[in-house]
Amino acid sequence: MIAGDRFSGLREILSWIVDHDAVMVTVEYQLAPEFPDPYPVEDCYAGLLWTAEHAAELGIDADRLIIAGASAGGGLAAGTALLARDRGGPSLAGQVLIYPMLDDRDQTVSSLQMDGVGLWDRASNVMGWTALLGERRGTENVSIYAAPARATDLGGLPPAFIDCGSAEVFRDEDVDYAMGLWKAGGQAELHVWPGGFHGFDLLAPHSALAQAMVAARNAWVARVLGQ
Template identity: 80%
Template structure:
């Protein structure tokens, strides 16, 4: 790999948090570490049901047809006792395409469910490398189709259905939005792309800057993309649905919210995607948080920068979902 470049500094408060995180998780995830990473990180495990109960949110697990008709699971989340029709949030979780489950990033969803009386559907898509592209994005698309088809039963207003995901989930959300556009699928009112993983080519300045440091560095990113795409990574044989940064026509997509940190691998591809959306006549709101590392708002939620990032995101969601 090329020499690491100077990078923007981490926010001082976040850098302190990063020092503690470094004791719990590696800077670089290699292929042989994937099974261990799937077992979760010590001290970070919180019961899903406890979190739901504390937020006053109820769950329902449903088995649905995924890619090729194979069975996958989704979980429907809504406020306890909520009735009637409200906005919908379809969620694709993060984890670099290789780790995580449908409850990764749950706290983000809980805030929107309780604040906006939304119904959320989060999908258990199959992970690489056991299930390489197109399984993850096609499982996610299948879940969106199911959600839209069952909107009335779920209490979702189909005109107020958005898709949201962080990291790999952000990339999958962008890919699903492209599939929905190209295949006449469900209409989306918006797409929330949180530090999205969009580009397999490993060519940006920011990927060279974040190498061996931070959360989800260049090496981890190569591990994730290689698991998803195998020998196709970096070649011309990669679908825009797997790597949305490769799309040359972004017209006709729903409005987007995109955010990332200034000190993370995905910075440049995320900025480029927002720029391409604007060039295609699509509305997009972009935030690059100064000194933010990847996933800082999840891993250091009490920091000043995380609170600002979440407030901006919540504001966009509130405006997009409307009343």
């Protein structure tokens, strides 16, 4: 929510372009705290609308739009999918939520466990959510589009791929989100990688665990795109 640009984390997605003759559109969403909620998720939704409206000239099959994001971007992708559902926006074939940041309340077991441990711990998470939400963090005045874990109805959403590590703050909220999709009758493929820390696929790409993580993610995308 507070760092990065439209080029961050693209390495993990580049193979989709090559393998599936895909087109990638990245959004330079405005960052908190200078641009707090709802700026980031509304920027992402605007990017989705623009992509759908220009699909033909971009050579995109409008029936195979996938939204993807990692960490804060994963939370924004989930929030954008909720906005598309509730506003009657573009239809999505899938959502790839890579260790997504979904819950501002920080009350899960994994949030309590990962305190002072890892690259993005409980304190980092509180800082990130506070930058986005200010004094609203943890109160009832937070929308489901800012913190998708707050959604009580996950029906009508596109199939989801969700992955995370077992040793990261986001573990339990990501598992709960997958369970919410199943409860609503939706589709979700969930992977919790044993011993994985936040972003380990980017920081230790040579490891067997990271390679398995990326392979599972790529296989899901291949199935959704039908190739």
